[in-house]
Amino acid sequence: MLERMGNPPPRIAETSSGILNSVGLQNPGIDYFIEHNLPWLKEQNTVVIANIAGGTHDEYYEIARRLDATDVDMIELNISCPNVHEGGIAFGTSCMGVENITKLVRRATSKPLIVKLSPNVSDIGEIAAAAEASGADAISLINTITGMKIDIKTRRPLLKNNTGGLSGPAVLPVAVRMVWQAAARVSIPVIGMGGVATWQDAVEMLLAGACAVQVGTANFTDAYAPLSIIGGLDNYLNENGFKSVREIVKKVEIWQ
Amino acid sequence: MPYYQDDYKIEENDTSNSSCFDIQVYCPEIANAAKAGQFVHIQCEGKILRRPISICEIDKKAGTIRLVFDIRGDGTRWLSKQEEGAFLNILGPLGNGFNLNETAKKALFVGGGMGVPPLLEAAKAFKGKADAILGFKCIDNSMLIDDFNDVCSKVIVMSDDGSLGEKGFVTSLLCDRITKNKYDVVYSCGPTAMLKSVSEITLENNIACFVSMEERMACGVGACLVCACKVKENDKEAYKHVCKDGPVFNAKEIVW
Numbered sequence A: 001m002l003e004r005m006g007n008p009p010p011r012i013a014e015t016s017s018g019i020l021n022s023v024g025l026q027n028p029g030i031d032y033f034i035e036h037n038l039p040w041l042k043e044q045n046t047v048v049i050a051n052i053a054g055g056t057h058d059e060y061y062e063i064a065r066r067l068d069a070t071d072v073d074m075i076e077l078n079i080s081c082p083n084v085h086e087g088g089i090a091f092g093t094s095c096m097g098v099e100n101i102t103k104l105v106r107r108a109t110s111k112p113l114i115v116k117l118s119p120n121v122s123d124i125g126e127i128a129a130a131a132e133a134s135g136a137d138a139i140s141l142i143n144t145i146t147g148m149k150i151d152i153k154t155r156r157p158l159l160k161n162n163t164g165g166l167s168g169p170a171v172l173p174v175a176v177r178m179v180w181q182a183a184a185r186v187s188i189p190v191i192g193m194g195g196v197a198t199w200q201d202a203v204e205m206l207l208a209g210a211c212a213v214q215v216g217t218a219n220f221t222d223a224y225a226p227l228s229i230i231g232g233l234d235n236y237l238n239e240n241g242f243k244s245v246r247e248i249v250k251k252v253e254i255w256q
Numbered sequence B: 001m002p003y004y005q006d007d008y009k010i011e012e013n014d015t016s017n018s019s020c021f022d023i024q025v026y027c028p029e030i031a032n033a034a035k036a037g038q039f040v041h042i043q044c045e046g047k048i049l050r051r052p053i054s055i056c057e058i059d060k061k062a063g064t065i066r067l068v069f070d071i072r073g074d075g076t077r078w079l080s081k082q083e084e085g086a087f088l089n090i091l092g093p094l095g096n097g098f099n100l101n102e103t104a105k106k107a108l109f110v111g112g113g114m115g116v117p118p119l120l121e122a123a124k125a126f127k128g129k130a131d132a133i134l135g136f137k138c139i140d141n142s143m144l145i146d147d148f149n150d151v152c153s154k155v156i157v158m159s160d161d162g163s164l165g166e167k168g169f170v171t172s173l174l175c176d177r178i179t180k181n182k183y184d185v186v187y188s189c190g191p192t193a194m195l196k197s198v199s200e201i202t203l204e205n206n207i208a209c210f211v212s213m214e215e216r217m218a219c220g221v222g223a224c225l226v227c228a229c230k231v232k233e234n235d236k237e238a239y240k241h242v243c244k245d246g247p248v249f250n251a252k253e254i255v256w
């Protein structure tokens, strides 16, 4: 809600097929965002989703309430950031935590509410079901997996925050599995992300049960990655006689 | 500020200097848009993150930029093996570059090690009027001395071990130079410890100072917020970002 400085650098480390980040939700606060960033975003002719995080329940409520009065299109409730000491993931790792925060924010806004889930849990299906039962209009997953990298020369963690969130191709199989498990438990839309870098990865996500796919880390390697993914996806659909991505959502044929 | 991402050809690979790799890349759009002090972000095979390398020289007529680098790990090792005719996927030009509105003034360039190449294009802008102090570990690590002699009035070369030029750190001579010569502005790039001393010395002597900083990066365009650099803003500490607000900062701003 208020400005967050974020964590000290280094905030990024490369790992085998992945990256660890520890940005720590640096942002200028909700009022600054609404006044200075949102107008520009709205001019970009696209759907604007505000990803929100607070340090306390009250802050989450208040951020959502203020955004409700703006022309933000949707709100994504971030209860899965591994890089902040208060809030973030603390609300997202138990069913009770997810229920409480989702119900509260639901009361603060009538905008479409996406709840972003953490992979750092033991039963993602239960968490997904809790979000749906508490009023989420959609769920998105996965946020990053908590990880660590140590510099063996200095014997210190590479990240100043010691730990960070793992993303990129390394997490794709975990993400696909969790999307599949979550999609099996809910009837609201599932947005799949985590390691998607190619159109083939996106097809996997859709087959597992995602009805939309987000691309994060791949943009760092290739700024055109999302465009290549869309192009490849179109070809795949054409070649296989599908008219829309909808026709492949959740169509993985599970071995019995 | 426009930037481009494409595959660009290595036009020339100068292997005459044993202390660094020295390539010319044909990238007319980037060369045309580039300013002294900016950098490019280079995809290295098998790596998720691009590697930031400063633009050492810009030839807008020929459509080329010169990149000078050294091997520090897997990414730069791969880069060093790319030969003439090979293509590099480059994103750029990125960053703010040096503010060169002051070319009428008396300038001193202070470079240490791999911090020397990023200063060359800026030194050229002073049309032979600027001075330079270039510091290297030893004679085997020296580079670009002839290039600086061609474009500067006086160039002092130093080495930590005395194997080349004067023995000692660049900062040991800096005090002396700036009291004897009335410099209006100092531009510096090199190891952080050196930049910190340069900034302290110039501050004490009331001389404007601009430093080019390094931090680990992902997007390179100001979106992901990983490349944090701590600054003082209105008496408050905050993180700015090296890729977008920098790499060149007013030395006064930096919290070392």
Ligand SMILES: Cc1cc2nc3c(=O)[nH]c(=O)nc-3n(C[C@H](O)[C@H](O)[C@H](O)COP(=O)(O)OP(=O)(O)OC[C@H]3O[C@@H](n4cnc5c(N)ncnc54)[C@H](O)[C@@H]3O)c2cc1C
Binding pocket: A014, B039, B049, B050, B051, B052, B053, B054, B055, B068, B069, B070, B071, B072, B073, B074, B075, B076, B077, B114, B117, B118, B213, B214, B215, B216, B217, B242, B247
């Ligand atoms: C704005 C800017 C300009 C630069 N200009 C030059 C230049 O002109 N010539 C040159 O030789 N080097 C330059 N560097 C440093 C260069 O980016 C690193 O040496 C390089 O990224 C190392 O990659 P690697 O895979 O070889 O090393 P590794 O240590 O294996 O890299 C691991 C990760 O750490 C990052 N990293 C490691 N060292 C640095 C560093 N010093 N700065 C930023 N990221 C780092 C890498 O990009 C990579 O993401 C510049 C850095 C910045 C930020």
Ligand SMILES: Cc1cc2nc3c(=O)[nH]c(=O)nc-3n(C[C@H](O)[C@H](O)[C@H](O)COP(=O)(O)O)c2cc1C
Binding pocket: A021, A023, A025, A051, A078, A081, A116, A142, A143, A144, A166, A167, A168, A169, A171, A193, A194, A195, A196, A214, A215, A216, A217, A218, B218, B224, B226
């Ligand atoms: C640098 C960086 C910053 C991120 N910041 C946020 C954030 O502010 N809020 C959030 O919900 N997720 C954040 N994430 C997580 C991503 O949105 C995404 O869930 C995760 O990286 C997995 O997808 P990917 O592999 O495609 O990147 C961030 C990820 C990275 C790499």
Ligand code: FES
Binding pocket: B216, B217, B218, B219, B220, B221, B222, B223, B224, B225, B226, B227, B241, B242, B243, B244
């Ligand atoms: S590298 Fe992404 S903000 Fe600087």
